[in-house]
Amino acid sequence: xTFSQSVKNEILRSVRNAKKCCAASFLKAxxxxxxxxxxxxxxxxxxxxxxxxxFLALLSGVAETQLDVRTQxxxxxxxxxxxxxxxxxxxxxxxxxxxxxxxxxxxxxxxADARTLVPDQHCCRRAFMQGLFVSCGSVVIPQTEDVSDxxxxxxxxxxxxxxxxxxxxxxxxxxxxxxRRTPRKNHxxxxxxxxxxxxxxxxxxxxxxxxxxxxxxxxxxxVRNGINRQNNCEVANIEKTVAAAARQLGAIAALRDKGLFDxxxxxxxxxxxxxxxxxxxTLEEIANRLHISKSGANHRFAKLTELADK
Numbered sequence: 001x002t003f004s005q006s007v008k009n010e011i012l013r014s015v016r017n018a019k020k021c022c023a024a025s026f027l028k029a030x031x032x033x034x035x036x037x038x039x040x041x042x043x044x045x046x047x048x049x050x051x052x053x054x055f056l057a058l059l060s061g062v063a064e065t066q067l068d069v070r071t072q073x074x075x076x077x078x079x080x081x082x083x084x085x086x087x088x089x090x091x092x093x094x095x096x097x098x099x100x101x102x103x104x105x106x107x108x109x110x111x112a113d114a115r116t117l118v119p120d121q122h123c124c125r126r127a128f129m130q131g132l133f134v135s136c137g138s139v140v141i142p143q144t145e146d147v148s149d150x151x152x153x154x155x156x157x158x159x160x161x162x163x164x165x166x167x168x169x170x171x172x173x174x175x176x177x178x179x180r181r182t183p184r185k186n187h188x189x190x191x192x193x194x195x196x197x198x199x200x201x202x203x204x205x206x207x208x209x210x211x212x213x214x215x216x217x218x219x220x221x222x223v224r225n226g227i228n229r230q231n232n233c234e235v236a237n238i239e240k241t242v243a244a245a246a247r248q249l250g251a252i253a254a255l256r257d258k259g260l261f262d263x264x265x266x267x268x269x270x271x272x273x274x275x276x277x278x279x280x281x282t283l284e285e286i287a288n289r290l291h292i293s294k295s296g297a298n299h300r301f302a303k304l305t306e307l308a309d310k
Contacts (some may be wrong), residue, residue, distance in 0.1 A: 004138045007202065007210045011130045012058055014206040022127035023062040025119050028098045029131025030059055031090075032117055032166060037101070045092040046100075049076050049085055055134060056088040069094045114166035118173040129174065130205045136160045139198065141214055157198045158191035160184070177201060241282050248275050248301050251308035260307065268307075271300045 001009075015026050035046045050056050053073075060071040069091045076087040095101035102112040119125050139157040159179075161167035167188035171179050178197060179190035192198050195214065202211035252272045255261045264272065274286060281289075287297040 003141055003210065003213070007139055007205075007207045008052070008134045008137075009054070010207045010209055011134055011205055012054055015058060015127065015130055018127055019123065020066045021119075021121065021124050023066050024098060025124040025127040026131035026134075027059055027062045027067075028100060028117060029128045030055075030135040031094075031098065031100055032111065032114075032163075033132055033135035033161070037095070037111065046090040046094055047087055048090075049087045051083045051085050053086055056086050060088050063090055063094060067094065067097050069097065111163075114163060114169040117166070118169060125173070126204060126206075132159055132170065133205055139202075139210075141195070141198070142217055155193055155195045155198060156191065157201060158189050161188045161190070162186065164188045177204075242280075244283070244301075245275065245279055245281075247305065249279060251301075251305040252276060254308040255304065258308075264304075264307075268300055268304055271297060272304060275301075 015023065018026065030048060031046050034050070035048050038045055038047060048056065048059060056073055060073055063069040063071050071091070072089045074087055074089070076085045099116070100112055119128055137157070137159045140154055142154045159167075159170070161170070167181070167190060171181060171190055177192070177200070179192060182189050182191065192201060195217075199211050199214050202208070202214060252261070252275060255264065255272075261269070261272070271286065271290060274289060275281075278286065278289075283294055283297055283301075287294045290297065
């Protein structure tokens with residue numbers, strides 16, 4: 001099961017115990033997002049197709065128990081992945097009860113103005129977003145075994161809409177979420193890339209277990225990045241030490257070639273001989289061996305380099 005599927009299942013479990021008004025808001029969001037308005041023998045009716053039987057069963061249960069609307073779930077076809085797709089058909093009265101349909105000036109029936117669909121009440125607005133995510137949303141995060149530095153792009157949550165006006169209405173109603181907007185083929189996508197914003201979204205939609213899993217990933221990445229930074233720092237220090245030692249050995253060799261080594265002051269000759277004996281030693285190790293400070297050792301090496309360059 002993907003992380004996105006586990007989030008949706010957690011939301012579905014939460015919605016089962018929702019109040020009547022919230023359950024209706026969840027159903028409204030689902031029908032507006034992925035529902036079809038069709039003409040049948042009894043007039044216009046809604047239907048929803050999905051390979052998630054639990055999702056359709058919840059929609060059917062809400063419609064029948066909360067809104068007294070008859071439903072029917074039937075096999076529809078086979079999906080591209082080989083799984084069976086089901087269709088939940090709703091009685092024609094559902095659209096009016098939810099305020100989803102309206103007639104235009106010519107009497108033609110269609111979806112109501114998108115700006116009127118998002119509920120004002122806080123609890124219902126939360127349920128509406130739950131319905132949106134389960135219907136047309138997805139979320140991707142890095143896996144626990146793969147938390148390297150290049151995983152920033154793997155944090156991604158999105159909602160896909162075929163109705164641009166509805167996408168704008170959702171973006172405006174949930175402005176606090178700070179969704180970003182982009183067109184994609186025949187869809188409008190509202191998305192989040194920031195891991196903390198995604199965590200806030202999961203809390204808002206009652207997917208608390210998923211939020212804990214995400215936080216675990218964030219902590220692991222932080223620890224891994226800290227270790228990587230420390231390792232990089234150690235590697236840089238080693239490279240710096242090797243480069244400095246090479247310069248110092250080169251200066252000492254130049255002094256020997258010029259016949260100047262034997263005439264060096266004892267302090268410079270002492271540190272030069274120690275460097276030749278310990279070519280991989282750090283400046284601190286050299287200083288400790290000579291019982292002098294690091295700045296004192298650095299000064300002596302600088303003096304050797306200066307004499308070699310003359």
